[in-house]
Amino acid sequence: MKYIFKLTCSLAIMAVIGLGSAFADGKFDNAIKARKALMSLYAWNLGQLGAMAKGDAEYNPEAAKTAADNILSLATLNLGSAWPQGSDSTALPGATRAKAEAWTTYPESANIHKSLVTAATTMADVAGSGLDQVRANIGAVGGACSACHKKFRETE
Numbered sequence: 001m002k003y004i005f006k007l008t009c010s011l012a013i014m015a016v017i018g019l020g021s022a023f024a025d026g027k028f029d030n031a032i033k034a035r036k037a038l039m040s041l042y043a044w045n046l047g048q049l050g051a052m053a054k055g056d057a058e059y060n061p062e063a064a065k066t067a068a069d070n071i072l073s074l075a076t077l078n079l080g081s082a083w084p085q086g087s088d089s090t091a092l093p094g095a096t097r098a099k100a101e102a103w104t105t106y107p108e109s110a111n112i113h114k115s116l117v118t119a120a121t122t123m124a125d126v127a128g129s130g131l132d133q134v135r136a137n138i139g140a141v142g143g144a145c146s147a148c149h150k151k152f153r154e155t156e
């Protein structure tokens with residue numbers, strides 16, 4: 001009985017996932033994949049700085065500078081092509097968490113992105129000069145990420 005329940009659950013989950021991609025009909029799959037990859041790379045690099053800031057990892061000037069440079073490089077890539085019109089969570093529920101408001105209120109999201117570039121520039125300038133500098137600037141970088149998520153990303 002338990003087994004059948006589990007099986008039913010897995011089938012239901014698979015149906016939901018399948019439905020998500022059926023809605024997406026494939027057209028925007030790669031664009032969504034690309035922007036999620038960008039976000040994962042942001043998170044990976046910010047995570048390194050975060051671990052140092054929290055004292056979970058030892059401060060290493062080269063590693064801190066590299067992570068900060070990477071965030072700045074990522075933030076200055078021109079990836080507008082990964083955000084095509086119509087690839088929002090209203091049109092494609094389950095396939096993306098990007099809210100339609102990111103497009104309808106444009107350039108609000110672009111302005112938040114600019115604040116990320118500003119914060120990342122400062123971080124890249126100072127991350128190699130001491131843990132205090134990382135700690136002093138990580139709030140501005142992380143704050144730009146979460147400002148955008150709060151407005152333009154569906155909660156999970």
Ligand code: HEC
Nearest residue numbers: 036039042043046096097098109113116144145148152153
């Ligand atoms: C201009 C807006 C904006 C900025 C700035 C931004 N994000 Fe995002 N982020 C989004 C949106 C929108 C999504 C949802 C993307 C989707 O599902 O298509 C997202 C998704 C994510 C995800 C989930 C990726 C996945 O695989 O589903 C992570 C992790 C993430 N962001 C981390 C970050 C970090 C770290 C930063 C800052 C260094 C950042 N983001 C900056 C808008 C932004």
